[in-house]
Amino acid sequence: MAKTFTHHFNTALFNGTVAVNTGLFINGQWLNSLNGDVIVVINPADGETLTEVAAGNAADIDLAVQAAKRAFKTVWGLKTPGHERGRLLCKLADLIEKNHDSIAAIEALDAGKHFNDVRRIDVQNSIYLFRYYAGWADKNHGKTIETSGAKFAYTRHEPIGVVGLISPWNYPLVLACGKLAPALAAGNTVVLKPPEVTPLSALMLAALVKEAGFPDGVVNIVTGYGSTAGQALIAHHDVGKISFTGSTPVGRKIMETSAKTNLKRLTLELGGKNAVIIFDDADLEQALKWTVMGVFGQVCAASSRVFVQEGIYDAFMERFVAAVNSMRLGDGFRADVDQGPVVSQEHLDRVLNYIESGKREGARLVTGGTRAGGSGFFIKPTIFTDVRPEMKIVRDEIFGPVGVVAKFKTEEEAIEFANDTFYGLTGYFFTQDLNRAIRVSNALEVGSVYVNSTLFNAPQVPFGGFKQSGQGKELGEHALETFTQVKAVHINLGVKL
Template identity: 50%
Template sequence: MADHCNGSSHSSESFANIPPIKFTKLFINGNFVDSVSGKTFEAIDPRTGEAITLVSKGDKEDVDLAVKAARFAFDNGPWPRLSGSERGRILMKLADLIEENIEEIASLDAINGGKLFSLCKLIDIPAASMALRYYAGAADKIHGTVLKLSKGLQGYTLREPIGVVGAIIPWNFPTIMFFMKVAPALAAGCTIVVKPAEQTPLSALYYAHLAKLAGVPDGVLNVVNGYGETAGAAISSHMDIDKVSFTGSTEVGRKIMVAAATSNLKPVSLELGGKSPLLIFDDADVDEAANIAFNGMFFNKGEICVASSRVYVQEGIYDKIVDKLVEKAKALVVGDPFDPQVNQGPQTDKKQFEKILSYIEHGKREGATLLTGGKHIGQKGYYIQPTIFADVKNYGRGD
């Protein structure tokens, strides 16, 4: 059952009939296949910390096969040569299939990433479908510009798909980030190789299955499960990938830039994490400011690249804001993400779980005042009490 954040126990009782996991292999050239090495890795349920299935582990050789399929599909296949309206029609059908299978997909992101089942159905999956429909509608509206150069001369720009795209997506929003990268690439006529985060590969494989059902040709969309230092590195440095898109840490983003620069100078798009501050001044509406601050801290378990986990409050309303935030944190219900009464599920994996606990201990050592939370919940799974510190020292540049 669910526990309030200051609870000391947690039950892993499931509140949903979780469907069987259907897709665990690599998706290359329109087929689900084992990795070349035959190796697998465990997909972990963060509610318990236990394995729920084995997933094929892709490596450089598998990335090579996926890129070869994507390159052939781009150079010789129908996808870049279809009219924009025809590509858009297929992507619209994919959006329909996503909406028809929303329950099963939401279950995968809940059991594999600890995300709230209800919010996956309410926010993540509808947002992915909307993004797909947006780019499907843009597919036949990719226009160049006519330029008047001088007397009797005109020029024009022609927008063409860049080629094979490599996409490396994070674990905190596996559905939304999949389509924020895949949808525009496919709409433009590109082919793509996706490496989902090793923590959350299950929904990406399901989307590959739906893409084939929608009519996306073989080789256009490929999914290679694996680790960043192997499969991700192979994508970043691959000579036959024309562009890389990455969302993740600043540290890894730097490595991707180096790999892209030292291979074929492919362009990169990077969305990197940070430590975002929120500033609240004395003239703010206290209730509204507290709501914004609280949602900025704890939405999606705090696992978001723009989480406002540093809150600066002007002296005049500092105590009022702190009191309201503590009250909200104590009322937050932590537990099984399938339980409709729960507000916060488990952290995505053991690494993030341990990192957060280490930050809490670091805050204590530095002398910050722990107002609420600060402990893990239960004997199994990656549950942490919502935690708020006050009297925090600000270590800025030069401090």
């Protein structure tokens, strides 16, 4: 019998007890992994063990896939009308809203994020996602197509079947919901593999799926390592699609595995090395605030390359460094904290190695650059200047509190700098010139452009990268297309041979 993790919070921001089942959620049941393996879950704020969750392997994945396959054929897919799928998605959204603070608390604890941010952004957007796609569940229409009077032709948008969802550790709840909601609205059954580092919110979500009344087997959640459970899901011949958010190297491996197995459909939301451009006509105060917020997160869309026009460079840098130096590090359940820890010891070591490479390659360290004192996986917000395009800190996705700053002269030069990367996820810039806003938006080689803000998403708007930042789109109506397949039907109205 799977165990339950119970944690009592007694903080200024949240006081209460939260319970999470730590087993595998397969066919509506909580199970231990077949071989009894577990994953140790660490609190990144203090480095201490929180709990253990089941570590599923290939046999557990197969059990979940077979449950999803049966459910698709018998109780979901074309067996359940869209309005009923929509009703269940709305019910799930209501339950997330009812448990809003408890989910935010467990997510903040597990991922080292600030409770208020999780409550305001992650959980709220998760609710919105299920409600948004609930409205689409009975509106994914085909078309009638005129050909000739002797034929009636139409298209159907049908679910793929069993889909595998692999979510990342930095936004474990909301990015899982961004996959689950359109997949279920379109009529698919799912096997979700949450991140091994931050699995707890997905397990809370599983309990709410059960409470909402989804038929057994429609949603299955298997915790496990990427190299075992994740690889087994990607390679499984009964899985028709994989939706993955994570690094570009892993995305390449997923494409290889798909090619070698059953040519699964793929949605890959991969890495980014995103630029923010600050033109000399920008509202400097707003540009500063948005840039400070956007540079330092553990997020693929972080604006970690900052390009500032030379006429305002000195004024911007003075205020930017002062703002960064005033950032307060600490546990996310304290109101007076601006930045939490990185997610793990392994990731802390990785980020510190990048900082050392910047020093070795001759970049100028302006501030930060070291691990913060005390327990937990904290790194001081770090800024480098005097960087060159070939430096690792300029080329590679660091995924931590490290930003590089350079100056530019002209609009053309800024665009060239911003596009000088094999990534193409997001781009940001600040200007008061409407003509420039349109010109630069068109010129940036990225999937999403934000003018006069950094990352500021909405569930209705598609998100996904160009170049090696992935393929396919998440969010919005476009996400439904990735979870359906189009069938053309031709009916002969009387042509005889």
